[in-house]
Amino acid sequence: MNVRRSTAYTGNASFLLRITxxxxxxxxxxxxxxxxxxxxxxxxxxxxxxxxxxxxxxKRRLAAS
Known part of the structure; x- marks a missing residue:
């Protein structure tokens, strides 16, 4: 469980650094x-x-109807 959380934080941080x-x-x-x-x-x-x-x-459509 701890590995997933740290991977999520690392992935988000690297993504934010990449788009700057x-x-x-x-x-x-x-x-x-x-x-x-x-x-x-x-x-x-x-x-x-x-x-x-x-x-x-x-205007033409309203006038025609």
Whole structure:
């Protein structure tokens, strides 16, 4: 029973150490590169267009019924 408990603690600790970023500055550079070039244009331009199209389709369906 004691071996299972110590294995669980060791496994959890090694997992938490493994998911921490090795290079925080590299992680920040990657986040800035991805978010500024790809995600923000989708949220600023693409998402409102999707909402507009969805509202137009909904309006047509409500008018037809």
């Amino acid at each position: 970023p090795a290079n925080l500055l590299g992680l920040l550079d990657f986040a800035n590169f991805v978010w500024i070039k790809y995600i923000f244009p989708i949220f600023i331009v693409g998402l409102p267009i999707v909402f507009l199209l969805a509202s137009m389709i909904r």
